[in-house]
Amino acid sequence: MLIYFEKWRFIITLLNLVLLYILLRKFLFKPVTQFMENRTKSIQESIDKAEKSKVEATELKQKYEEQLRAAKNEADQIINDAKARANKEYEAILGNARKDAEGIITRAKEEIERERAQLLKDVKGQVTGLALVVASKVIEANMDNEKNKALAEKFIDEAGAA
Amino acid sequence: MNSEELIGKMQFKPYDINLFGLKIPISDSIIVMWMIMVALVVLAIIFTRNLRMVPTGKQNVAESIVDFVNNFTKGSLGHHWKPFAPYFGTMILFLLFSNIVSIFNVLPTGKAIAEATGLSFLGKLPEIAPPTKDIDITATMAIMSIIIVLFASIKIKGVKGWLKTFVTPLPLMLPFKIMEYFVRPLSLCLRLFGNILAAFTIMELIYIAEPFLIPGIFSLYFDLFDGGLQAYIFVFLTSLYIAEAIE
Numbered sequence: 001m002l003i004y005f006e007k008w009r010f011i012i013t014l015l016n017l018v019l020l021y022i023l024l025r026k027f028l029f030k031p032v033t034q035f036m037e038n039r040t041k042s043i044q045e046s047i048d049k050a051e052k053s054k055v056e057a058t059e060l061k062q063k064y065e066e067q068l069r070a071a072k073n074e075a076d077q078i079i080n081d082a083k084a085r086a087n088k089e090y091e092a093i094l095g096n097a098r099k100d101a102e103g104i105i106t107r108a109k110e111e112i113e114r115e116r117a118q119l120l121k122d123v124k125g126q127v128t129g130l131a132l133v134v135a136s137k138v139i140e141a142n143m144d145n146e147k148n149k150a151l152a153e154k155f156i157d158e159a160g161a162a
Numbered sequence: 163m164n165s166e167e168l169i170g171k172m173q174f175k176p177y178d179i180n181l182f183g184l185k186i187p188i189s190d191s192i193i194v195m196w197m198i199m200v201a202l203v204v205l206a207i208i209f210t211r212n213l214r215m216v217p218t219g220k221q222n223v224a225e226s227i228v229d230f231v232n233n234f235t236k237g238s239l240g241h242h243w244k245p246f247a248p249y250f251g252t253m254i255l256f257l258l259f260s261n262i263v264s265i266f267n268v269l270p271t272g273k274a275i276a277e278a279t280g281l282s283f284l285g286k287l288p289e290i291a292p293p294t295k296d297i298d299i300t301a302t303m304a305i306m307s308i309i310i311v312l313f314a315s316i317k318i319k320g321v322k323g324w325l326k327t328f329v330t331p332l333p334l335m336l337p338f339k340i341m342e343y344f345v346r347p348l349s350l351c352l353r354l355f356g357n358i359l360a361a362f363t364i365m366e367l368i369y370i371a372e373p374f375l376i377p378g379i380f381s382l383y384f385d386l387f388d389g390g391l392q393a394y395i396f397v398f399l400t401s402l403y404i405a406e407a408i409e
Contacts, residue, residue: 006187006298008186008187008188009187009188009189009192009298010298010301010302012186012188012192013192013195013298013299013302013303014302014305014306016192016195016196016199017252017256017302017303017306019199020199020202020203020252020256021248021249021252023199023202023203023206024202024203024206024248024251024252024255025248025252027203027206027207027210028206028209028210028224028227028228028251029228029231029247029248029251029252030248031210031213032210032213032224032225032228033228033232033247035213036225036228036229039215042215
């Protein structure tokens with residue numbers, strides 16, 4: 001029998017093909033297609049995510065660089081200000097110190113001058129007294145009068161001036 | 163081998179199976195078809211187990227087959243590809259296996275295994291010949307294809323749109339358009355049947371003439387190349403008809 005059409009074989013072949021279609025769709029085409037589509041989607045998502053991260057990273061980098069530059073500028077500013085202020089302070093302190101020192105020196109000089117004058121005056125008085133004593137002792141006369149005293153003072157002044 | 167034996171090989175052999183007291187006549191082609199179906203489903207299950215993100219080994223094979231079928235369907239049907247891809251895939255895999263199944267004749271036949279092991283039921287297994295050399299099977303496939311063309315056209319265009327296809331571009335085309343629904347499955351069915359039967363017969367003749375080495379070389383063309391080509395042509399024409407019906 002080369003060509004002989006029979007309805008049962010037709011029906012069984014049809015059922016076979018439908019069954020094969022259902023089984024292959026269930027076990028091969030559906031899962032693999034779905035799997036590959038999911039993979040394509042996930043790869044695309046990963047690429048998109050990476051791209052986005054890159055852009056974000058670049059933006060962040062720019063932001064940080066800007067911030068860093070700003071911070072550096074600020075720091076420079078602060079250092080310069082501090083230096084300027086320190087200089088000014090330094091100048092001021094130095095000036096004050098100089099003024100104080102000059103004041104102290106002037107006062108000290110005045111004090112010294114005054115003390116010297118005082119001392120001189122004291123010494124002059126004592127020397128006068130001493131001279132009077134010495135002179136009275138020497139001339140053995142009572143020279144304790146005004147005239148003698150003036151005389152002796154005059155002598156001592158002359159001696160001091162000499 | 164005489165000519166009667168050769169003709170015997172070309173024909174299908176009828177079997178009868180009993181199902182709930184109903185006697186159903188089948189043929190050796192249907193038994194081979196069942197064997198192919200079991201092989202396909204088992205392979206499909208094995209090849210798609212443990213799908214991984216990074217494909218290796220057998221997963222690559224499954225992916226390239228599915229990808230080929232999907233791309234083929236997308237290429238011919240455009241954005242309507244999705245429901246048709248598994249059908250085209252099933253057709254092409256089944257036809258490919260059917261057409262080239264003769265190369266498995268190097269394996270021992272069921273009869274030889276039965277004699278060696280004493281498992282007598284194996285002796286009933288037929289010799290492996292392409293089921294597509296049986297016109298029952300090619301006719302069924304062709305009728306199935308034309309039914310799918312019909313339903314795809316009605317589903318996508320609507321009944322009105324489908325009826326319109328009979329009179330476009332000219333009402334004069336009506337008889338030819340109606341005839342197409344009969345000519346197309348007939349040509350699909352006969353092309354496949356004729357090619358595979360002819361290749362099978364030629365291979366048998368070569369076996370008779372020189373059984374050593376020569377059949378192997380010719381088998382490359384008649385079993386592998388012609389079988390693969392006919393499988394592809396069948397599915398390609400079906401896709402062409404569907405594309406024309408739904409456009």
